[in-house]
Amino acid sequence: xxxxxxxxxxxxxxxxxxxxxxxxxxxxxxxxxxxxxxxxxxxxxxxxxxxxxxxxxxxxxxxxxxxxxxxxxxxxxxxxxxxxxxxxxxxxxxxxxxxxxxxxxxxxxxxxxxxxxxxxxxxxxxxxxxxxxxxxxxxxxxxxxxxxxxxxxxxxxxxxx
Numbered sequence: 001x002x003x004x005x006x007x008x009x010x011x012x013x014x015x016x017x018x019x020x021x022x023x024x025x026x027x028x029x030x031x032x033x034x035x036x037x038x039x040x041x042x043x044x045x046x047x048x049x050x051x052x053x054x055x056x057x058x059x060x061x062x063x064x065x066x067x068x069x070x071x072x073x074x075x076x077x078x079x080x081x082x083x084x085x086x087x088x089x090x091x092x093x094x095x096x097x098x099x100x101x102x103x104x105x106x107x108x109x110x111x112x113x114x115x116x117x118x119x120x121x122x123x124x125x126x127x128x129x130x131x132x133x134x135x136x137x138x139x140x141x142x143x144x145x146x147x148x149x150x151x152x153x154x155x156x157x158x159x160x161x
Contacts, residue, residue, distance in 0.1 A: 004143045006145040012085070015143040025079060028075050032072060036064070039057065081143070082143075083143055092113070094139050108133075114132075114134070115130060115131070115157040126148075128147040128151070129141045
């Protein structure tokens, strides 16, 4: 099994996720296209039958395109997803990178910061996430990387601060 990758370069930590299987991404893409087309088709049929605009059309656009946006995020994360952690002198910045947009931006002060590699529940895989915490805030990474690699990264970050 291919594990997610983690690399630290100067002041930036990159956690890169692996692509999910093509069949899953293709299925999600088909569902996404259906969610985009349903309100457009409903609007076309209502206009062709001369029933005029209706509040249900607006609601269907919000509902189906909201689901579509959520599916787009899932597809992009499972294809291009990575976490970027920037290690500055007085703060640490975190953001999830979906390639076409970034989300989940968080900042934590480096005063009294402690970075810990937290093992996952499944002990057979021997994976971990990183936990950045000080007295007021905490940030957890999402992508799981091998426990040994995460412990080395946590130790290196703790040595910096």
